[in-house]
Amino acid sequence: MIKSSNFVRCHTCEAVNYEYHGKGIFCRRCHSRIHQSRNISYHKTWAFLITAIILYIPANLYPILITKKFGVQTESTILGGIIHLWEVGSYPIAIIILVASVFVPLLKFIFITYLLISTKYNVKSSRIDKHKLFYITEAIGPWSMIDVFVVIILSVLIHFSGVQVFPGTGATSFALMVFFTMLSALSFDTKLIKKES
Amino acid sequence: MLTDKELDNFIICKKCDTLHRKIPLHQGGKALCSKCNTLIYHRDDKMIEKTLALVITTIISLMVAFNFTIISININGLEQSLSLLSLFSVLLEHQQYVVGVMFLFLIVLFPLMMLSSIFFALFFITIKRYGYTVRRLLILLSHLKHWNMLDIFFISLLVAMVKLFDYAKIELGIAFIAFILTLGLELTITKNINFDELWRKYENTYGDNYDKE
Ligand SMILES: [Zn+2]
Numbered sequence: 001m002i003k004s005s006n007f008v009r010c011h012t013c014e015a016v017n018y019e020y021h022g023k024g025i026f027c028r029r030c031h032s033r034i035h036q037s038r039n040i041s042y043h044k045t046w047a048f049l050i051t052a053i054i055l056y057i058p059a060n061l062y063p064i065l066i067t068k069k070f071g072v073q074t075e076s077t078i079l080g081g082i083i084h085l086w087e088v089g090s091y092p093i094a095i096i097i098l099v100a101s102v103f104v105p106l107l108k109f110i111f112i113t114y115l116l117i118s119t120k121y122n123v124k125s126s127r128i129d130k131h132k133l134f135y136i137t138e139a140i141g142p143w144s145m146i147d148v149f150v151v152i153i154l155s156v157l158i159h160f161s162g163v164q165v166f167p168g169t170g171a172t173s174f175a176l177m178v179f180f181t182m183l184s185a186l187s188f189d190t191k192l193i194k195k196e197s
Numbered sequence: 198m199l200t201d202k203e204l205d206n207f208i209i210c211k212k213c214d215t216l217h218r219k220i221p222l223h224q225g226g227k228a229l230c231s232k233c234n235t236l237i238y239h240r241d242d243k244m245i246e247k248t249l250a251l252v253i254t255t256i257i258s259l260m261v262a263f264n265f266t267i268i269s270i271n272i273n274g275l276e277q278s279l280s281l282l283s284l285f286s287v288l289l290e291h292q293q294y295v296v297g298v299m300f301l302f303l304i305v306l307f308p309l310m311m312l313s314s315i316f317f318a319l320f321f322i323t324i325k326r327y328g329y330t331v332r333r334l335l336i337l338l339s340h341l342k343h344w345n346m347l348d349i350f351f352i353s354l355l356v357a358m359v360k361l362f363d364y365a366k367i368e369l370g371i372a373f374i375a376f377i378l379t380l381g382l383e384l385t386i387t388k389n390i391n392f393d394e395l396w397r398k399y400e401n402t403y404g405d406n407y408d409k410e
Pocket residue numbers: 010011012013014015027028029030031032
């Protein structure tokens with residue numbers, strides 16, 4: 001009898017493999033590890049997620065962009081930058097940065113936390129929904145890098161003797177935060193979702 | 198228990214995790230997931246040849262994007278231009294090492310590694326040699342796909358340009374066009390390439406000889 005929950009997809013080569021519940025499996029085709037033991041994946045995901053959440057604090061407190069205009073230095077944080085953009089009327093850009101640097105990371109934190117907690121305590125919701133949620137989480141993650149890249153590009157272009165723009169500590173924290181959120185999503189094991197069905 | 202060959206007749210949707218039994222397609226045909234409508238596989242008998250040609254073009258285009266001026270701006274007679282070289286020298290000057298290293302990997306090294314891995318994997322499959330390397334390359338590719346941020350860099354470039362629009366005269370460089378071309382080609386490659394198919398080709402071409410390593 002072919003039952004969907006008896007099979008698992010290899011993330012590396014896409015091969016369909018037999019599922020052995022509660023055990024680590026290696027793919028029949030590419031020999032990559034498909035599942036780690038449940039606990040390792042669970043704790044790894046939490047560890048990366050918490051690191052990312054901690055980094056999110058300096059990413060927002062410290063300036064992401066520093067402007068030096070004839071010796072006078074002004075600093076702007078992510079939120080400060082968005083508010084400034086809104087005030088000068090650059091609404092589309094303000095919205096893009098707001099979504100990419102504030103909403104996307106927060107959504108990722110919430111999604112991954114929800115996935116971890118709901119799979120741990122078997123909160124009822126359809127399995128397909130959780131898979132979709134995970135898929136979205138993986139797909140939107142890297143887009144939060146937009147603001148860091150914009151700051152880098154501006155720092156190259158606005159690089160005159162009188163006026164200079166450059167990235168601040170916030171940019172480093174933010175880039176690392178994105179990195180750890182991505183690691184967290186990648187170490188989340190979709191088997192944790194499967195188990196309840 | 199089904200054998201490996203029989204298991205190859207199945208495919209699991211990457212988006213919603215539904216198990217499907219594969220049906221034979223016509224040349225150029227596409228199979229969509231019955232639950233979520235995602236494209237799960239397609240048939241293209243010329244996939245390897247087409248992708249090889251695309252990859253070579255993309256690598257050339259990426260080289261142009263990396264080596265020439267992307268955009269230059271002019272503010273009241275003061276000029277400044279953006280190229281990959283000026284980008285790294287400015288990051289070094291401001292001692293942004295972490296951001297610099299991340300940029301180097303996400304924008305320069307990973308896209309290059311991705312394209313050259315595809316090239317060598319397909320080339321080796323075509324000449325039916327170096328099975329173990331092909332397998333390492335295919336595994337590497339599955340990891341690299343999450344870490345290529347060329348498209349995000351390009352969107353950031355557009356955002357930066359809009360920000361500068363009011364103060365500066367912006368001129369597009371040759372690398373800007375090359376970036377657009379590269380992204381378009383990369384998208385076509387991602388759509389064209391079928392890793393499940395490549396792995397099956399790998400198994401058929403090299404048999405079990407390399408599987409034990
Ligand atoms: Zn595999």
